[in-house]
Amino acid sequence: MTTLPARPAAPTYDTPESDNYLIHDKGIPSWLLTLDHKRIGVLYTVGVLLSFFVGGIFAMLVRTELLTPGRTIIDAETYNHFFTLHGAVMVFLVIIPSIPAALGNFVLPIMLGAKDVAFPRLNLFSYHLWISGAICTVVSLVMGSFDTGWTFYTPYSTTTTAGGVIPVIVGVFILGFSSIFTGLNFIVTIHKLRPPGMTWFRMPLFLWALYATALIQVLATPVLAITLALVVVERIANIGIFNPAMGGDPVLYQHFFWFYSHPAVYIMIVPAMGIISELIAVHSHRQIFGYRFIAFSSVAIAIFSFIVWGHHMFTSGQSSLMNTLFSAISFSVAIPSAVKIFNWICTLYKGSISLNTPMLYALAFIVLFTIGGLTGLHLATLNTDVHLHDTYFVVAHFHYVMMGSALIAMVGGLHHWWPKITGRMYNEKLGMIACAIVFVGFNITFFTQFMLGSHGMPRRYYDYQPEFQIYHVISTIGSYIMASGFLLTAMYLVQSLVSGKRAPANPWGGATLEWECASPPPYYNFHEAPKVGDPYDFSNLHWDERGEGYVTVKPPAAKA
Amino acid sequence: MSAHAPAGDHHAADGHDDHGHGGGHGHHNAEYPFLAHHFETPAQQFDSAKLGMWLFLVTEVLFFGALFVGYAVLRNRYPDVFTYASAYLDTTLGGINTAVLILSSLTMAMGVYFAQTGRKTALVVCLWLTMAGAAGFMVIKYFEYTHKFHVHLVWGEGFYKPVTDDGGLQSAELSSKAPVPLAPAQTTMSAGTVTAQQLAMPAFVQMPAGEQTAIAPPAAGPAGMAPAVIDAKAAEHAADPATHGDEALHLEDAAMPPNTHLFFAIYYAMTGLHGIHVLVGMGVIGWLIVRAGRGEFGPKYYTPVDLVGLYWHIVDLVWIFLFPLFYLID
Amino acid sequence: MGHAHTSSSDAGHAGQPLVGHLVAPWILFATGGALIVLTVITVAVRYVDLGEANLLVALAIAGLKATLVSLFFMHLRWDRPFNQLIFLSGVVFVVLMMAFCLMDTSQYRDSQYIGNPADVQAVLDKDAPNAPIAAQKSPDLP
Numbered sequence A: 001m002t003t004l005p006a007r008p009a010a011p012t013y014d015t016p017e018s019d020n021y022l023i024h025d026k027g028i029p030s031w032l033l034t035l036d037h038k039r040i041g042v043l044y045t046v047g048v049l050l051s052f053f054v055g056g057i058f059a060m061l062v063r064t065e066l067l068t069p070g071r072t073i074i075d076a077e078t079y080n081h082f083f084t085l086h087g088a089v090m091v092f093l094v095i096i097p098s099i100p101a102a103l104g105n106f107v108l109p110i111m112l113g114a115k116d117v118a119f120p121r122l123n124l125f126s127y128h129l130w131i132s133g134a135i136c137t138v139v140s141l142v143m144g145s146f147d148t149g150w151t152f153y154t155p156y157s158t159t160t161t162a163g164g165v166i167p168v169i170v171g172v173f174i175l176g177f178s179s180i181f182t183g184l185n186f187i188v189t190i191h192k193l194r195p196p197g198m199t200w201f202r203m204p205l206f207l208w209a210l211y212a213t214a215l216i217q218v219l220a221t222p223v224l225a226i227t228l229a230l231v232v233v234e235r236i237a238n239i240g241i242f243n244p245a246m247g248g249d250p251v252l253y254q255h256f257f258w259f260y261s262h263p264a265v266y267i268m269i270v271p272a273m274g275i276i277s278e279l280i281a282v283h284s285h286r287q288i289f290g291y292r293f294i295a296f297s298s299v300a301i302a303i304f305s306f307i308v309w310g311h312h313m314f315t316s317g318q319s320s321l322m323n324t325l326f327s328a329i330s331f332s333v334a335i336p337s338a339v340k341i342f343n344w345i346c347t348l349y350k351g352s353i354s355l356n357t358p359m360l361y362a363l364a365f366i367v368l369f370t371i372g373g374l375t376g377l378h379l380a381t382l383n384t385d386v387h388l389h390d391t392y393f394v395v396a397h398f399h400y401v402m403m404g405s406a407l408i409a410m411v412g413g414l415h416h417w418w419p420k421i422t423g424r425m426y427n428e429k430l431g432m433i434a435c436a437i438v439f440v441g442f443n444i445t446f447f448t449q450f451m452l453g454s455h456g457m458p459r460r461y462y463d464y465q466p467e468f469q470i471y472h473v474i475s476t477i478g479s480y481i482m483a484s485g486f487l488l489t490a491m492y493l494v495q496s497l498v499s500g501k502r503a504p505a506n507p508w509g510g511a512t513l514e515w516e517c518a519s520p521p522p523y524y525n526f527h528e529a530p531k532v533g534d535p536y537d538f539s540n541l542h543w544d545e546r547g548e549g550y551v552t553v554k555p556p557a558a559k560a
Numbered sequence B: 001m002s003a004h005a006p007a008g009d010h011h012a013a014d015g016h017d018d019h020g021h022g023g024g025h026g027h028h029n030a031e032y033p034f035l036a037h038h039f040e041t042p043a044q045q046f047d048s049a050k051l052g053m054w055l056f057l058v059t060e061v062l063f064f065g066a067l068f069v070g071y072a073v074l075r076n077r078y079p080d081v082f083t084y085a086s087a088y089l090d091t092t093l094g095g096i097n098t099a100v101l102i103l104s105s106l107t108m109a110m111g112v113y114f115a116q117t118g119r120k121t122a123l124v125v126c127l128w129l130t131m132a133g134a135a136g137f138m139v140i141k142y143f144e145y146t147h148k149f150h151v152h153l154v155w156g157e158g159f160y161k162p163v164t165d166d167g168g169l170q171s172a173e174l175s176s177k178a179p180v181p182l183a184p185a186q187t188t189m190s191a192g193t194v195t196a197q198q199l200a201m202p203a204f205v206q207m208p209a210g211e212q213t214a215i216a217p218p219a220a221g222p223a224g225m226a227p228a229v230i231d232a233k234a235a236e237h238a239a240d241p242a243t244h245g246d247e248a249l250h251l252e253d254a255a256m257p258p259n260t261h262l263f264f265a266i267y268y269a270m271t272g273l274h275g276i277h278v279l280v281g282m283g284v285i286g287w288l289i290v291r292a293g294r295g296e297f298g299p300k301y302y303t304p305v306d307l308v309g310l311y312w313h314i315v316d317l318v319w320i321f322l323f324p325l326f327y328l329i330d
Numbered sequence C: 001m002g003h004a005h006t007s008s009s010d011a012g013h014a015g016q017p018l019v020g021h022l023v024a025p026w027i028l029f030a031t032g033g034a035l036i037v038l039t040v041i042t043v044a045v046r047y048v049d050l051g052e053a054n055l056l057v058a059l060a061i062a063g064l065k066a067t068l069v070s071l072f073f074m075h076l077r078w079d080r081p082f083n084q085l086i087f088l089s090g091v092v093f094v095v096l097m098m099a100f101c102l103m104d105t106s107q108y109r110d111s112q113y114i115g116n117p118a119d120v121q122a123v124l125d126k127d128a129p130n131a132p133i134a135a136q137k138s139p140d141l142p
């Protein structure tokens, strides 16, 4: 770290134009070796969005191939590689780090009123691990890629001849540690770096969500790491633990994998729910309904998520005793999720809603997550799952929850904090249009797949019966629509960087602490320790025509 | 695994981390030069480091935990494999290693005590003793491993490859008398195997191949178990290089249950991962020795010693379970 | 649990470090001694035939040893309750995973795995066709 440039010891108070975290230091090394959580958050955001673009290209290729039965543009082998790459990139490089590592890193310490995360170097190290994991994925591509599906099921993953299996597994292993260290950092930060007055129940709900997520990251990810390590060892040394032909147990692999990966789907959705809580409250300018219920339901989901993993294994040969148990427990997970939906809707009710882009994304989330969650219940029902397992119904389900919910929340959050991160306003009109396009395109793409699946179209298939073609064509057209929505988003966001209006400190009227510092925030977050109030008390915030932002009119008496 | 080493390092390194938030936070604290800018008090910094380390230890627990689950599932599935194969492990060496690790944990704990009380020399001595314990453990482990490799008590297919490098002289002599199907020219089987077989079952050697297989023993069952265990134990107790030929018997042992290689697969997986942790531990203890020698630790600041100590104890803790689960099955 | 700014220690007391807890050497030595004694016991128990209970006894002793290490060597006895909780939760989650996996595998334990599996048999047929184990073919292998 000795290469870091020296900094002025005690600067005077600056305006965002003369000093902020973006221009505080210059040069690429000052970014890549930064210890500032905001910059690390930005670096993650850039990485995640680039990966999303790459994963999206694979998705478009897969969808295009499925336009016709048999070969359309690529052969079957390549198809297997492409859907696997799509899944692995989207899960491990995009959705898992997207909210906690990218937005969370930027927002968490500021929301908390802290100067940084507890371990800034570890935070940078996590980011470097993320980069290394991404590089491993690229190496895997060069070495022949992989066709195992993102789940790496054994014994196929230990026997396939695809050349890139080991590099990508090493990559996912590394990404796992990146995720663990981020989670560890967040837990310690929330426990130990809260300023005076920031009690647990004054924490914004996004922080509760990040906290619950971090618990899952720390408790579940090591199991994935060791499992993948065993797969590598199995490939290299043929130890046979997961290989039935050697007396090993492939179902054990699935237990291990889902012990991580079911909680992992909550690593994706819980922080998304946290963002939605913020968006709904801020953009309807109304005290959040049932704060404690939302907070505790995050933690409840985190804990429950550890005892339902077997619902992915109903047809794997898992015993009927465990099938029954897992099915029953899975239903209980729906309860805390439903609690949240209920609370959000109650918050909206009689709120003074600003129908802007973040709010649109939040509303989209509520619709899509409801569909995704409810279809999860269909899948968690034992006998229906026997029919639906490994069909497009499952594909539709998890896209509704992963893309329609987690990713949509990420994009909504990105818009919400965009003025704070970049100091620029994006084009609101284009934002709303793009959101509408994405929403429509998404539903055309994936609702069709529910029908495909319930009619029996298996997932991960290259070829299909002609009667399925109409659905596939509709779905592919939907995916093109959705892609154009995202491209539009990318365009106006980039444009805003160049010529966007300067953002005020508080463009939306948020009451959490990040809206108290300038946009973009100064290098030190806060010049003096912020006053901590109720994060959802909007009564003193009023629109100020001159600054085109919200200002606090009567500061709330600090009730520390 | 590379991820592990920096973790301890990072918590500690943060103690010296000053990336210069201004407004009065950026400069070194005169009273506590180790205090990072984003902490208010040494206690807050220490508590944070401790919490971070405990969280890291939990990830270690789950990291090993999954392997323990794998162990349990395999053992539940093949109880006789575990009973049978455990006898091939050397209880004496395992026991010594357990004691070595416990003592090194004790010296580590004493090291923390001396760091807290500012006794530099005693701290360095304790750290060296801990290091010696770790090295001793690895040396013993090395002998255990190489011995097992030697007689093909390994994972996977290697377990079923006849041992070829024992008693080379005898094999050359005896292979001329070997039954036809075993001739090197006709099968991939090597001469050494014949040796092992002949040593084990001299009565079969002169028999035609057909009869030889006809005498094949019945599938493993409780009845066949007892003598095998006794044989294997005898082999174990005579752990002496001169008797390697006898230890190569596992392939010739009629009572060996199918899938015995899985015992060794999980044995190497778990002890191997544990061994890697010991090596990492030696690395960070070495780093502590350097820093302690420079007098960096004392009653005010000893966080790195404390954290490495916690890591070292968890390594000990894992072994405390590995020892009975692998070495002491009857 | 809002103890962000409180000290965990008796800092300032005579002979105490600034932060953390000082554990007297005699406690450490007693712990080490107990661990060695328990190791001897666990080896000795091996030679007593208790049937199924052997495993339980071995695990109980190991659990006791682990408790001693974490309470005294790792100072957990004097540590913050939240750190204790965290460590415990790690163990709980491992036990949870183990319980569920074992419940599953015990269900079909009796229904399979007779004889050598295919890949093992292939190696044996090639490299050690006359080893006794080679004859223990699985009934469903060709």
Ligand code: HEM
Residues within 6 Å of the ligand: A151, A265, A266, A268, A269, A311, A312, A330, A331, A333, A334, A337, A372, A373, A374, A375, A376, A377, A379, A380, A381, A385, A388, A389, A390, A394, A397, A398, A401, A402, A406
């Ligand atoms: C309401 C709660 C939920 C329930 C009851 C539920 C239930 C299920 C079930 C039973 C399956 C297995 C289907 C099969 O393979 O046959 C499944 C698959 C899946 N779910 Fe959910 N789910 C829920 C929420 C979520 C959420 C929030 C996410 C992610 C953010 C998610 C992501 C996934 C994924 C990725 C798969 C497919 C994994 C694969 O096989 O590739 N689920 N879900």
Ligand SMILES: [Cu+2]
Residues within 6 Å of the ligand: A261, A262, A265, A308, A309, A311, A312
């Ligand atoms: Cu699931």
